[in-house]
Amino acid sequence: MTEWARDPGTDGAGNWFRFFVGPRPEDSAGEPAFPPLDDVGATITDTLRAQLPAAELFYVSANLTDLASHAATTLTDYRLHPEDLPAPVGFLVYEHPPVAGTANARHDAVSVVSWGPGRGGLWVQAWGTVPDPEPPAVEVGRRLARLPRDYALSQMRKAAALNLPVPTPDNKPASHDDTVDQGARHILATFLRNAERAPIPPSFAPPHGYEWCGLIPMLFTEMKGWPSSLAEGTSAVDIDAQIVLQRTILTTWLLLGQTLVRSERTRAPRAARRRVERYDPALDTAVRLVDLRRARTTPADRSQGDVGAGTREYHHSWVVRGHWRNQYYPSRQDHRPVWIADHFAGPEDKPLIGGERVNVLRR
Structure with missing residues (x-):
C-alpha cells in the first residue's frame, strides 16, 4: 500500500483518487477537514503517502474483534483523547470484518483501518477487500x-x-x-x-487488493465523524452502519489499552521481510498481534479478597455481564470508559443464583 501511495503513475493512489474522488465531492461541502479551495483527492493522497510508511501495524484476533463489536453497542458518547490511540499513526487489520453493511457493489465489508493526524484532530481511513469474484x-x-x-x-x-x-x-x-x-x-x-x-486506473481496484471505503475525520472534541464517507446518495441504513463502524473502531482502541488484552510483537515471515526491505529498508515489518487474555473470575480492578467484602453479607454468588464503567483519571481530569468483562461476583462458597442451566427435552 505504501508503494501504491507513492506511485505517480496512472495505477498509483494519486490518479486513483483523482478518478474516483475528484477535487471536490459534494459530500465534502462544509466539512472542516477540507477548506473550499482544497483538492480533496490530492489531500487524501498526500496524507496516505506520509502516514502509511510511518504506521505501527496491528492484527486483531477474531475473539477481540467479536468483543469490540459487542461492546460498541453499549458505548455511550465519548470525547476521544489522543492518548486513547494505541499508536499516533497506525494500521489495523481485523481477522474478520467487525461490522456488516459497510460494503457497496465494489468492495466487501471494512476489515482494515488506518489512522494518523489530520485537520481537526484525527483522520481515519477505512478499507475493504475486493470481492471474489470481482464485480x-x-x-x-x-x-x-x-x-x-x-x-x-x-x-x-x-x-x-x-x-x-x-x-x-x-x-x-x-x-x-x-x-x-x-x-x-x-x-x-x-x-x-x-x-x-483523470485517466482510468489500469487495475481499476487498487493493485494491492484493498479498496478505499471512506475517510472519517474524528475530532478530539466529539464522537461525530463523517458518516457518508464521501459517497453520494448514501442511504439512512448505510449511514447507521458507518456510525456503528466508527463506534467499533473507537471501542477497539479503548480495549487495546486495557489489561484484558494481551499484545505480542512479532515479525513478518522472512520472505515478506525481504520483499519489503528490497522496496524500502526503512519500513517496519514488525506487527503487534492483539488478543484477549484468559477470562478472569473477578474483574481486573478487584482482588479475590475484596469480592463480597463490606457491611453486607451475601448468601449467593452471581454472574456479572460485561459492561462499560466510566472511570475517572486524575491525570487528565476526565473520565474514560473501561470495559468490565464477564465475571463471577459474591462469596465463592455460596451457591450461584439460578444454578447451572440444563435444557430438558420432553415428549
Missing part, C-alpha cells in the same frame, strides 16, 4: 483502461446519451446478452464524469 464494474473498467483515452471517452458519452436504467427484475431485457450489454452501458455512463477528469 462487473472492475472488469469493465480494466477493459476501458486498455483502450485509447479518446475512444473510451466517446464510448462512455454514447452510453450516457442513451440514459438506460440499471437492469432489474422489473425491466430486465429479454435475452442474457442484452442484459449484459445494458449493464455494461450503465457502468460506462456512471464513470463518464470520473474519466473526464
